[in-house]
Amino acid sequence: MDVLQNMMLFSELIQCGGNIYTWCYDADGKLLKSNCPDEGFLSGAFDLFGCKQRMMDYGKEYTTPVSLGTALGMTWAAAFEKDGDALKRAWVIGPVFYQDVSMRGIEQGMQYYGRMETSVAWTMQLYEVIKKVPVLQSTILNRYTLMLHYCLTGEHLALSDLYTDAQPIGHTADRDPGHDRHKVWMSEQGLLQMVRTGDLNYKQALSTSMGISAGVPVRTDDALRQSKTSIIVFASLVCRAAIEGGLSPEEAYTLGDNYIQATESAKTLSDLNPLPVMMYDDFIRRVHKCRTNPKLSMQVQKCVDYIEMHLDEKIRAADLAALVGYTEYYLTHKFKEETGLSVTDYTKFAKIERAKVLLKSTDQTVQDIAASLSFGTRNYFSRIFQEVTGQTPMEYRES
Template sequence: MDVIPNMLLFSELIQCGGNVYTWCYDADGTLLKSNCPDEAFLSGAFDLFGCKRRMLEYGREHTTPVGLGTALGMIWAAAFEKEDGALKRAWVIGPVFYQDVSLRGIEQGLQYYGRLETSIAWTMQLYEVIKKVPVLQSTILNRYTLMLHYCLTGEHLTISDINNQPLPEVANAAQAPDHDRHKVYMAERAMLQMVRTGDLNYKQALSASFGISAGVPVHSDDALRQSKTSIIVFISLVCRAAIEGGLSPEEAYALGDDYIQTTESAKTLDDLNPLPMMMYDDFIRRVHKCRTNPKLSMQVQKCVDYIEMHLEEKIRAADLATLVGYTEYYLTHKFKEETGLSVTDYAKFAKIERAKVLLKSTDMTVQDIAASLAFNTRNYFSRIFQEVTGQTPMEYRED
């Protein structure tokens, strides 16, 4: 039975009811595809909260669908594609909430997981992503789950056949393995590097590394105090990175002090929620402004900014010329005269800088990084990377 056409139709149909996404994993737990715009982060959360492990363990032994809950209230559901009785693929829908969730609920949910290390960087991204997770009645999710199972197997089941698993026991959660602290360090170093370079495209650049999570958590019985302390530490790190990026110490420290005071004045977790992202974005934009080359004309600076913001696309001089109202011939000469590089070389070097961040801060494959930066093939990407850095991508990652 070819399930792919069924699943394509199913994915489109449930999207009619809201942002309910579908995911496909192979029998080893490798994510094969999804239609979720926050794929990198949410797939990391699915793994981090133990849902992927529980799904695969259940799917290898059973044929009926399963519901997978978390202490945060986020729910996924999975159904299984078998071949000769063995698990071939697991198909997932979600995440959703059964009811509106508060920031306090998220804080308490994270504390439930004990040794799971959720840094301020990861928690900041979690808050942003959760805003887009839909609220769906349990009966509707169960019906979607039954439809998913039918699309995969042609078998009619009832809601009672769905194994809605309870949350893992606290004791088991406390035994969760520590995360690779080297990956944690590299992910957070990449985040601060975005500040140093004033990279306005930081959200796309770091979407995958946010999913690694971890860091040294600050624990307290007072959730508000814990959040304030974490945010103040984060502000301090970003402030120093901004100074290293060229922002004057006077401006950086004054700005950091303002954000720290605002943090301390917050009365609720809802007051704190927007502060980390607002502060991070503010520092990056100020560093970007101070790093802008005053020798560049407004038109060439606009082209440079466009390239930095569209590294995932093919960069063509003709498009840049249209952007600033020049002919392609005039723009290419003016760009080379002012920057010392051709449009093609400037875009190439910018893409390699982004690739270096992704290699050091994420688990993305070289193939995926090449594709994400619009290189035609992995071999071409590797050749250009070695020309620019003197190392292959894998040598750079392992260095």
């Protein structure tokens, strides 16, 4: 596979959807090339807002793609070309906004970077360049990012494999602070519900939630202390949710204490960064294990786990049968005998449960949620949702 030829074609294709540019950095973070007319300024902004360093740190350790948010709401996404385990090049698309932003919103976002040494002229140029940054739905950017990863590696990934490295977005003048706190609370409830149910397909919801809130608003200039406080609070909430999900108090509290001790022992923000995701994943997997139905055969449990991990895809009984080495006829009968539901109904109910979490914990539109769960249309999604819950998606969100 010729990566450079693939990337030339990819760059041309996504340009059909608007002014969405591609960038290439070497393993040392040097910009090799881009097709952006504002290359010099936007590459500087990418660096100044900390996105380049976060991308390089992530790319040297991981192989999956990442989206990189800023407090302004401006977002880039990156995928990585590796030589063995070593980073060879990082490829970036963006920037984009997920929604229209006002200049007041940009000014508020800039307050997050209050200690940056920028001139008035630079800030004014930023405002002018931002006017040309396209607005793109998050689901579309995510799918472009999966395509980018495929062009570089030939590997198919699911939306849940994407990682979001977000920074808190500045409050706009017309935003109600009380509503923002309510949104944080709803997001928190969605995350805790995923712990209670041992939902392994949690990555997108967790990443989105981390972009909604910067954590506990401790009044301090000590960023390390603030991060530690936020992680400790998060660990305490997750620990209790895990107990409600069936994990024994002894195991849950011991595990929570270990993560809290690891948090307090961290010396730098780099040491802290992986801990909340690691802790959340650990608790969810333990709850999932203790909630696994002992009456299910290994093959049917494998199918159930596959469904829960691939809710963003169209799932067919034939694919599940191939996964466990059964004929489709035998698998469908065995699945219904053990779970009480057909493969289609089980998948439908699982997708609706995920939709309920997204409706509660994110600002995604009903259209975006329908697309992210591979429902053909918004109308079809709404009809199925109402069949299962007795409410339309909007009624459920508002209630």
